[in-house]
Amino acid sequence: MQQGTRAQLLACVSIIGLTLPAWGQEEPSAQEPYVLDGVVVTARFKAESTQDIGASVAAISDEDIERLGIRDFDDISRLVAGVQNVKSQQNANNIAIRGVVDSKPDALYSTSSLYSIFLDEVSVAAPGLQRDFSSVDLNRVEIIRGPQPTLFGEGAVGGVVRYFTNDPYLDGSTVTGYARGQVESITDGGIAYSGENATSLIFAPGKAGLRVSGFYRKDEGFIDNPAEGEDVNDFDSIGGRAVLLARPTDQLELRLSAFLMRDEMGESSQVDPGSDPEDLIFSASPLSGVYKDDFDLYSGRITYDAGPLSVTSITGHYERTNSESRFSASNTFGLAPFFASDTPGTTIDSTTFQTVDREQSQFSQELRFVSDFEGPLNFTGGLYYRDKDIEERATLDCAGCAPVTSPSSRFLLDQFTTTNSEQYSGFIDGTYSITDRFRVIAGARYIDDTVSVKLVTNNVINLNPRFDGGGNIIPWTESDPLGFASPIDILVGAGFGDEFEFKLSKTLPRIGVEFDVNDDMLIYASAAEGTRNGGIGQAVAALTTSGGDPAVFYDNLSYDADEVVTLEGGIKATWLGGALTTNAGIFQTRFKDTQILVMLPASNVVNGPDQDIIGLEFETAYRFSDTLSGFLNATLLDTEFKGNYATTNTLPPGASSPFYDLKSGNEAPQAPSLSFSTGYTYARPLNDTWQITSSGVFQYVGERYSDVQNYRSSELDPLEILNLRLGLESDRWSASLFATNLLNDVEAVRVDANVLAQSVGPDGVLDSAPISVSVNRPRSFGLSLSLRY
8 A cells, every 4th residue: 555545544534533423522622721730741751740850841731732723843832941943844843942953954964863752752853854743633742851861862962852642532432532624824825724633432441442533734835936836835734643552451551553644845935035034935946846754653552560660662663755856045056156158148057956865764662661669769761772774865956057067967966875873772760769858860871873874876076166366266167067076986995985884882871859848849950961973974075175185085074973961950839829830940051062064165064163051941830810821931041152163175375265164152053042932821611511712822032043153144033923812612612713923023034144155244243145045934814613522
């Protein structure tokens, strides 16, 4: 059966639930107002309130997801202190938590993520940009800020994001479920609509049940391309999920699940550089891009609870295939100065399209032990294995460049790389209660992670800039064409071979203390270390800066692991009988040997200088009355690179134009000094059946830079997002009117600059002409209808 057919089948099976009688009302109905300390999480693999955990943990419940209209990680980031997200396209989330962000999210051949992403406790993180996994039928989302090495492994450098889907109901009516439909109109864009359904069936009361859910989403987009038409950044997504839950005894539980999604996307959310972002026009591309992103996740969890000790086995198989073919602004405009025609009045068309195809297949197995002893000592420990294979092919198609290349070719780059990542790890995390109120927590995870990279094909143009005596670029022409290089041939010829191995064998510690001042106040402090493995960069960039020396080329080709060490402390408290909750935390992070993207002028990944990050988080929630609750979350950040990183090509005498990549004192990208969100939920009964509901969220993201160079052109204006909802609901029906980005604040959220067009202003500030600008989604108005059965 084809993958797309399987996804459609799961979606269709779940929609059958719409025709079933309304035999029960066990699905969630009208909810009480939001209270921060009401969410139970499993951040330490046991059920606890967020207020009882000595760590910076945030949780979003299924009630919050429905009440606040959460659709993707962008919406999640608006609710959680210290979390930022840049979404330049669907399924392209560049996550930043507490100022720790991947400055190379689009780089080819990245091997590891800064964040551990789990879906039903199976790792689904990708190097660089993270995809969305749909908010349909989710039970909750947990976000743990800061390094979490002991329980969540090597990838949890900056934090952890955990998605949990709903289980089948095993008690109550035989069939229960819900159906929901939504439609919205996007300002200066098209229509977006979606439908979803989840049905839970009981096979044996209290013993076994099945839950199936499916959804379809269509978003017509909002970016216009005069050459292509209106709303070219459209999005289609279809998916389905099935969960089988069995409890043959009180001690034994078996959970099997399958989750499939199929996504197709149009152009990214780019606008013309230098234009007003609100114009929503992208005219530079002669042809809109095409993107696909599909995944299958199959998982099995077996838990045996023997009372003082529970044992859990989690097995996962994850497959993801994503491809993109898009206009490359950076190459189109970056290559233009290097090409010219011998014929007067004739120009070389350097319009370039980048195509990338990736296939990922991953198997993982975890065995976990959690104690529940009556004595002062308890522990969580386990063993973990993961085997991941990635195949990645990338090409740069420039048909107009063929006349000035030798041999004549429209492909300026043709690369095919295979990567295998195999990891073994063991972990132990113990809690010792010195008194009834004072606890010491210590743990470590030993990681043996091996990344093996093979360069199968790597043919690239030999773009080493040539300059005349005045420092001006000498272009290539039909009579003086640019040649190709085969980095693989150079490596093999020098005896280095075409295979690389990166081995990370390290013990990652975490230690902390918790003190209950009283039943309503917790003080905590901790220290932890996280790391991610190294990998292979761009061969053409490494070759360009080698000066023709194969040994230098070999050294430049790879980059090493980087790591994060964080110290933090905080206080969590509830007041006024639980009506008021206040959490405050302070942290200091040293980001060592940061993996950054530099331009040589081709892009490459290197280990740059360290970063220092200091921050303060504040979260509060208050129940004003039985009908009204509100919250305020805020983060203050100060980030700074602690050294320079400048690269210089091999230039002839008289040409001294280094490519300044990073200067000491630069801020980390996507790290505003101030960000906050505030909101409310309201629910007031009208009679015994109906109640009126309302919710709102306002997010402010302050000024920040889009890149490590801190170009003046990449300084982003503050972003202010206001979302409002007004609804009417009963135990069975609900209807909501909503507005997203009600202020219609459309701003640049990512700016890529042309490193070849750098300049330094009179004030000494570095600048560069922008070559691509991505914006956020404009205002939309919509209607949502739900039925519980």
